[in-house]
Amino acid sequence: MYRQVPRKTIFTFIGPAVIGLAMVGIAPLLYAVWTSLHFYNLTKLKRVEFIGLENYWKVLTDEVFWQAMGRTFFLLGTALPLQIALGLIIALVLHQPGLTMLKTLGRLSLVLPMATTYAVVGLLGQVMFNQKFGVVNQLLGGANINWIGDPNNAFFMIIFWDVWQWTPFVALVLLAGLTMVPIEIEEAARLETKSNWILLRFVQLPFLVPGLVAVLILRTADTLKLFDMVFTLTRGGPGSSTEFISLMIQRVGFRGFDQGLASAQAIILLIITIVLAQLYIRVFYKEV
Amino acid sequence: MKMLRNISCLTILLSFFGTIAFASGMVWSLKEAAKPYEGTTVDVVFLLRPGYEAIEAMLPAFEEETGISINIIKHPYENALGEQVRDFVAGGDLDIALIDLVWIGNFAENEWIVPLADIQAKFPDIVDPDLDIDDFFPLVLNAFGGWNDVVYGLPFDNYSGLLFYNRCTLQESGFDTPPQTWEELKDVYGPALTGDGKYAFALQSKRNETQSADSFARMLWPFGGSFLDADFRSNLNSAESQAGLKFRQDLMQYMPDGIVAYDHAETVNAFSQGDVAMITEWSAFYSTVVSPDTSKVADCVEIAPEPKGPAGRKPALGGFSLAVASQADEAEQAAAYLFIQWATSKANAREYLERGGVPARQSVYMQDGLEDFKFVPALVESWQDGVPEFRPRFAEWPEITEIVQEWGTKIMLGEVTTEEGAQEIGTRMEDVLEAAGYYSGDKPLAQ
Numbered sequence: 137m138y139r140q141v142p143r144k145t146i147f148t149f150i151g152p153a154v155i156g157l158a159m160v161g162i163a164p165l166l167y168a169v170w171t172s173l174h175f176y177n178l179t180k181l182k183r184v185e186f187i188g189l190e191n192y193w194k195v196l197t198d199e200v201f202w203q204a205m206g207r208t209f210f211l212l213g214t215a216l217p218l219q220i221a222l223g224l225i226i227a228l229v230l231h232q233p234g235l236t237m238l239k240t241l242g243r244l245s246l247v248l249p250m251a252t253t254y255a256v257v258g259l260l261g262q263v264m265f266n267q268k269f270g271v272v273n274q275l276l277g278g279a280n281i282n283w284i285g286d287p288n289n290a291f292f293m294i295i296f297w298d299v300w301q302w303t304p305f306v307a308l309v310l311l312a313g314l315t316m317v318p319i320e321i322e323e324a325a326r327l328e329t330k331s332n333w334i335l336l337r338f339v340q341l342p343f344l345v346p347g348l349v350a351v352l353i354l355r356t357a358d359t360l361k362l363f364d365m366v367f368t369l370t371r372g373g374p375g376s377s378t379e380f381i382s383l384m385i386q387r388v389g390f391r392g393f394d395q396g397l398a399s400a401q402a403i404i405l406l407i408i409t410i411v412l413a414q415l416y417i418r419v420f421y422k423e424v
Numbered sequence: 425m426k427m428l429r430n431i432s433c434l435t436i437l438l439s440f441f442g443t444i445a446f447a448s449g450m451v452w453s454l455k456e457a458a459k460p461y462e463g464t465t466v467d468v469v470f471l472l473r474p475g476y477e478a479i480e481a482m483l484p485a486f487e488e489e490t491g492i493s494i495n496i497i498k499h500p501y502e503n504a505l506g507e508q509v510r511d512f513v514a515g516g517d518l519d520i521a522l523i524d525l526v527w528i529g530n531f532a533e534n535e536w537i538v539p540l541a542d543i544q545a546k547f548p549d550i551v552d553p554d555l556d557i558d559d560f561f562p563l564v565l566n567a568f569g570g571w572n573d574v575v576y577g578l579p580f581d582n583y584s585g586l587l588f589y590n591r592c593t594l595q596e597s598g599f600d601t602p603p604q605t606w607e608e609l610k611d612v613y614g615p616a617l618t619g620d621g622k623y624a625f626a627l628q629s630k631r632n633e634t635q636s637a638d639s640f641a642r643m644l645w646p647f648g649g650s651f652l653d654a655d656f657r658s659n660l661n662s663a664e665s666q667a668g669l670k671f672r673q674d675l676m677q678y679m680p681d682g683i684v685a686y687d688h689a690e691t692v693n694a695f696s697q698g699d700v701a702m703i704t705e706w707s708a709f710y711s712t713v714v715s716p717d718t719s720k721v722a723d724c725v726e727i728a729p730e731p732k733g734p735a736g737r738k739p740a741l742g743g744f745s746l747a748v749a750s751q752a753d754e755a756e757q758a759a760a761y762l763f764i765q766w767a768t769s770k771a772n773a774r775e776y777l778e779r780g781g782v783p784a785r786q787s788v789y790m791q792d793g794l795e796d797f798k799f800v801p802a803l804v805e806s807w808q809d810g811v812p813e814f815r816p817r818f819a820e821w822p823e824i825t826e827i828v829q830e831w832g833t834k835i836m837l838g839e840v841t842t843e844e845g846a847q848e849i850g851t852r853m854e855d856v857l858e859a860a861g862y863y864s865g866d867k868p869l870a871q
Contacts, residue, residue: 178513179509179822180819181513267681267682268699280681282681282682284682285682285683285684286681286682371631373630373631374685374837375684375833387826391505391822391826392822392823392826393506393509393822
C-alpha cells in the first residue's frame, strides 16, 4: 500500500539539495555562457560588451585551440589503452585464487597513486625526471636524457605519470567487475575450455563492460580537464608540446585574462565531453 | 620674578625653535605620523625572492614603531599578477599593489592604484619630509613606478640584468676578464668554456615571463631591435631584431640542453653548482649565488654589466614598485603609504641592501663599505643605460607576453624559423593592439 507523498514534503527534502547544486553547478555554467557571449577581459572591464557568437567563432577557427585539442586526444588515445591493458592484467592477477595476504597488500598499494594529489605528482616528476640529478636517469645507468626540456620526452613523461596514477583506478574497477562473475558460471566455463582468452572474452568481459564504460567516461573527462599535474610539471612546455586543452583555457582566462574567450573554449570542451560520453554509452551498451 | 622671566624666555625660545623645527620637518616621526592608524592591518602580496625576505626581516621594527600590522601574502612570481587582478576586480582585501614594471599601465588604466601625489595631498601629515624622491634612480622611478608622467609607486624590489661569471672557471681557460660583447661571449668564450658536461652560458628561457623578458627581449635591444616601431607596428622582422633572434639561436650551442625549460631557479642553480660559467640574471639573485649555503662557487662569483651588442649595452630592466591600492579604505591607504615610504626610504636602504635586497636609492650606493656587494658598480652602470620600454609597459602586455612566450619558445626549439616566429608574433601582437584601439586613434600610442 503506497500513500501519495505530499508535494510539499518532496520539495522540503529535495529542494535544498537542488538549490545547492544549482548554486554550485548550474549558476557558474550559466555565467560562463553569459561571459562567452561578451567581450569580457578582467583587465578591461570598462569595455564589456555583447559580441554574440564571436568568441565561439574565434575558438572554432583558432589553429592553436585545435592543436591543443589534438594533443589532448593523442594523450587520451595513448594513455587510456595502456591504462586499460595494464589495469586488466592487474585485475586478472588479483582475481586469481590464493595468496590472500599478498593480494590484500596489492589492492592497498593500488590506492596510493590515486590518493596522491595531482600537483604533487607534477612536483615529484620535476625532481625524478631532472636531467642531472633525477632518479630516472640514474636508474637508466646514468643516462643523460633531457626529459623536461625536450618536447617528445616531455610528452612521454606526461603519459607515464598519467598511466602510473590512473592504472590502479582501472584495475580496481575491473577487479570489482570480475568479482561480479558468478563462480558457478566461471567454473563451468573452465571445464569447457582451458583458454584464458576465451574465458575472458565470452564469460568475464560482459561483466566488465559496465565498468569499462564508466572508466572510458571518467578517464575521458579527466584527461580533457587534466591540469594540475601538467601545470606543475611542464607548465605546458617546452613550447606548446604539453599544452593540453585545459592548460590553454587557464592560460587564456587567467594569464591573458580574456574570460569571454576562455568561457567559449570551456563550453565547447563541455559539449565535446558530453557528446563523447553519450557515444561511449550508445556504442558499448549496444554491444552488450 | 627672575625665575618667571627665565621660564618665559625658555618657553619663547622653545616655541621658536620648535616652530622652525616643525617647519623644516625635523620633528616628523614615523611613530607620531602613524598614531591615528595604529591597529590597522595592511594586506600586501610578496614574492618568494630575496628582496622580500629582506624587508620581512626588517618588518618587526616597523610594526613595533607604528602599531600597523603588515599581512604578507606570498606568491611565486607567476601567480602574483593573476592573484592581484582578481583581488582588485572583486574589490578584495589588498591595500598595496605590488607592480612589476610591465603591469603598471594595466593597474593605472584600471584605476586600481592611487597616484602618489593624491595620497600625499590627502594625508599631508604622514609624508616624511626626508622622502627625497629625487634620490631614486630616475630610470627606475620612471619605469617601475610611473605611468604617463604620473608617479604611482615607489621602487621597491629593483633589478637590472647583470653578467654573473665564475672567475675561477674563466681563469682556468685563460680569461682574466669577462666578455665585453655578446659576439665575444659566443665566439671566444663559448667554445672555450663548453665541454665535458659544462657550458659557457645559460639563458633562462622557460615559457613564461622568463621567455619574453629574460630571453627574447634580452636579445632584441642590444642588437638594435625592439618589439614595436614608432607607429606601434611590429618591428620584429627588422634586420636588427632578426639579428638578435638569430644570435640567440647560435648561442644555444653553448647552453645546457633543454634551456627552454630553465627558469630563474634552474639557471641560478646551474651557475651555483659550477655547471655553467656565465649567466645573465637579475641583480636580486646576487645573495643566492654568493651564499655558501646555496652556491658551490660562492668564492668565485664576479659581476659585470651585461655584454654590449652592436647597439650598445641595453641591459635587461625589471623590478617592482609598491603603490597604494584604491580599494583600500582611508586608514588602510594611509597605513599602506607609511609602509611603502618606510620600506623604500633612504634611512632603511642600507639595511635592506645588507639583508639581500636591492634598493633604488642613489645615496646608498655612494656610501663607504660596499666592497662586499660586488654587483653595485655594474648595477649603477646598468641603470644609466637601461631601456624603460625593455618590455612594452602598456595594459595589453599580459596578452602580448603570452604570444611572445609561445612563439619565442617555438623559435628556440627550431619548430619555426626566426622570421616565421617573428611574423606570427607580429601579426598576433598587432591584432591585440588593434582591438585595444591604438590604430584607430581611440587610444594614444603609449610609448
